[in-house]
Amino acid sequence: MAGPRSNTPGGLQRVKAGSNIVNVVGKQLELESSDDSVAIIANDTDKKIDLRVNATDAIFDCDTNVDVGDAVFTSSGGVLRKAKADSITTMPAIGYVTDKPTSSTCKIEMIFMEEGLTGISNNQKYFVSPTVAGELTTSVPIAPGYIMQMVGIGVDGTKRLININPANIVIRS
Numbered sequence: 001m002a003g004p005r006s007n008t009p010g011g012l013q014r015v016k017a018g019s020n021i022v023n024v025v026g027k028q029l030e031l032e033s034s035d036d037s038v039a040i041i042a043n044d045t046d047k048k049i050d051l052r053v054n055a056t057d058a059i060f061d062c063d064t065n066v067d068v069g070d071a072v073f074t075s076s077g078g079v080l081r082k083a084k085a086d087s088i089t090t091m092p093a094i095g096y097v098t099d100k101p102t103s104s105t106c107k108i109e110m111i112f113m114e115e116g117l118t119g120i121s122n123n124q125k126y127f128v129s130p131t132v133a134g135e136l137t138t139s140v141p142i143a144p145g146y147i148m149q150m151v152g153i154g155v156d157g158t159k160r161l162i163n164i165n166p167a168n169i170v171i172r173s
Contacts, residue, residue, distance in 0.1 A: 059106070059107055061080065062080035063079060063104070066080060066081065066082055067100070068106075069096070070134030071136060072096070073091055073093055080106060084129065084134070085130035091147045091149065092147070092149055093151055093166065095108030096110070096112075098112070109162065110165075111162065114152075117158050117159065118157070120158060122154055122157075125152070126151055126152035127139070127141055127149060128141075128149045130143070143172060145172060147170070
């Protein structure tokens with residue numbers, strides 16, 4: 001392996017940002033950047049790889065009526081607007097607003113655990129609402145012309161896993 005590294009207990013090798021990884025066999029490897037924007041953890045023993053990409057530093061232009069907790073789509077002008085599953089022109093959702101630094105900018109996430117909620121049922125599915133822009137609903141949008149995009153699932157009474165995949169939509173006919 002080229003680049004600076006340090007060995008830690010348990011066979012973990014910590015690699016500094018900018019390092020090149022040539023070959024790691026039978027070891028756990030952790031790669032971090034100085035700003036924590038990317039972390040890759042590979043554990044050869046358990047045969048699993050955990051890739052975490054933190055894009056929360058990206059700030060997007062958005063409508064002033066977009067709020068934290070809204071599902072959003074990208075308009076033709078590149079501005080994020082509230083997604084609504086009643087028209088292909090307001091879909092697919094590409095993210096979930098987690099912060100509004102200013103009235104016309106926002107930060108979004110695609111995959112994360114939303115915590116501190118109430119009334120969440122385990123395994124309950126959440127979809128982009130066809131009736132209220134930006135909202136999530138537990139009712140499956142089944143009317144003709146609606147776009148079905150599952151964007152979350154209840155984990156327990158206080159948590160919901162948000163997992164927004166813009167390619168995962170079904171147009172009802």
